[in-house]
Structure formats: C-alpha cells, structure tokens
Amino acid sequence: MICDNFDDIYEIVSQARKYTKDGKVADYIPALGEADPNNLAVAMFDGNGTCLSAGNVEETFTLQSVSKVLSLALALLDNGAEKVFTRVGMEPTGDPFNSIAKLESLKPSKPLNPMINAGALAVTNMIAGAGTEDKLGRLLEFIHDLTGNTSITYNEKVATSEFETADLNRALCYFMRQHGGIDGGVEELMDLYTKQCAIEMDCEDLSKIGYVLANEGVDPVSQREIIPLHIARIVKTFMVTCGMYNASGEFAIRVGIPAKSGVSGGILGAVPHKLGIGIYGPALDEKGNSIAGMKLLETLSSRFDLSMF
Ligand code: GLU
DSSP states (O other), X not given: OOOXXXXXXXXXXXXXXXXXXXXXXXXXXXXXGGSOTTOOEEEEEOSSSOEEEEESTTOEEEOGGGHHHHHHHHHXXXXXXXXXXXXXXXXXXXXXXXXXXXXXXXXXXXXXXXXXXXXXXXXXXXXXXXXXXXXXXXXXXXXXXXXXXXXXXXXXXHHHHHHTTOHHHHHHHXXXXXXXXXXXXXXXXXXXXXXXXXXXXXXXXXXXXXHHHHTTTBOTTTOOXXXXXHHHHHHHHHHHXXXXXXXXXXXXXXXXXXXXXXXXXXXXXXXXXXXXXEEEOOOBOTTSSBXXXXXXXXXXXXXXXXXOO
C-alpha cells in the first residue's frame, strides 16, 4: 500500500473536515438537500484486497455526475469510439455542467464533452438495450463487475426527486433531439438518466471502480479485463480534462489525479497503476465539487506523491 498507516489517513480526514463548514449541500435536486454537510469519508484501494478507509465510511451516496464515467465506458463498449464521438466532442468547456449556451452557439450543435450534462445525456442515449429497465440493468451489472458488489442499485427517492425537477436537463434533451443528437423519447431518456445518477454506493465501492480504471481496465482479483485498455484511457483522459467541472485545470495542477466528481459530494479518483480512491463529502464549493474532498485529495497527493504529472 502506498500508505498503510491508518493514523495518517485519519489525521488527514480530520484536518480536511474543517473545510466542510465553508461548503453547501446541493439542493436543486430536493432529496440531495437532506445530506449531512459535516460528513467526510475516504477509501483507498490498491488492488491487494485491503481497502484503507477513514471518516464516515458507512455513509452511502448517489453517484450523480460520477456515473457519467461509467455510462461513457459502457456506451463506448456498446458502440465503439467512432460512433460515440459523432454525437459528443472531446474538448473541455469553461461553462457550468448544466449550461445550454454552447449547444446553440456551436455549429453543428454537439455537446463539447461527455462530462457535462448535455454530453452525458447524449451518451446515456447510446447505451444498448431493449428499454430503460434493460439498459439500467446492463449499467448496474457493469458496476457489479467493477466493484464486486452485486447489491448495488439505485436510490428510488433520489431518482424520483430529480426526475420531477429536471426541467433544465429536459430542455437540453429537446434541443439535442431537434438537432439530431439524441433519438427516441425524452421522458424515457430522463427516466434512465435520473436512475443512472441515483445509483448508490459507499466510498469503498467507489475506490474499487477507481482501481480498475487505474489498472487499465483489469480486475485485480480475477485478472479479467472489464474495460478494454483503449476505453479506460479515453475515460481517464476525460477525467483529467473535464472531470472536476470548470475547476479541472486547477485540480490537475494542485492534485494531478484523474478524477470525477458529482453534486452529491462523491469523487472518484484513479491514480494510474497505483490506487483507486473514493471520497464522499456532500458540502460543495461554488463550482460543485466536494469542498473538503478537494482538500483531502490535495493533501493525499502531496503527502504520497500521487500526481501523474
Ligand atoms: N444528476 C445531476 C444533474 O444532471 C448530476 C449533476 C452533477 O453531479 O454534476 O443535474
């Protein structure tokens, strides 16, 4: 283990926890507003069967935007990169995750990348399956493979709460359908997308997903390739360039770990060839990243020399 000293990690978490009071829990999805802003947890997995964790590790949380990494990997597996990138771009955007602005200003209209909502909706629309249940089932199965935890499912209350209030995401879908960027019914896509975002786990599960990505898509126990190398690379590259909203550049400099955050306060980290990291801290900064989670990652990165750069 890069760090096998629990006391060190415990201390890093308690130092970082101080920052939770400077953040705010997301409440534009009403059910997310119920989270306790003081929570902070980290798990680190190095593929050897032991997972080092500290803080409120018993807490589960919904993936929200962290799920975009997983739907992208599955859509790439289902369709191949060439097809996926006809509908979504590869460039970062300095805009907020839910912005509609560039969909209108760019010609032809195409979401800039799969980590913003418009791009993620276009990607989820490409997951193969007979209907919402089948597609969601395939995504969950993929996650069961990545984590080894077959009990992972979605949180119905959070999914419904988002489905009932997701007018902005609906607007993105209608706009894209008009321009040929998505197919089929918008309500069905919103149903699938909100359930995908509501997939729930703890930070230990998240660290295991991070490890498979860090390990070039290979499961450390069975040595089975769950994600082909070229897809794991694409996904990790997006995590570096666009994973932390419009703070991705600063995060790359300060932390240097491919990572993806979500408005629930989860952060997935994949330190190439070394470590998977799962973080939960629902108090967010103004850009939508876990405020204490970012501090925690910054300290871990400098203490254990985790930057890939
Ligand atoms: N389900 C959320 C939304 O689409 C995810 C946003 C996020 O975590 O950034 O608004």
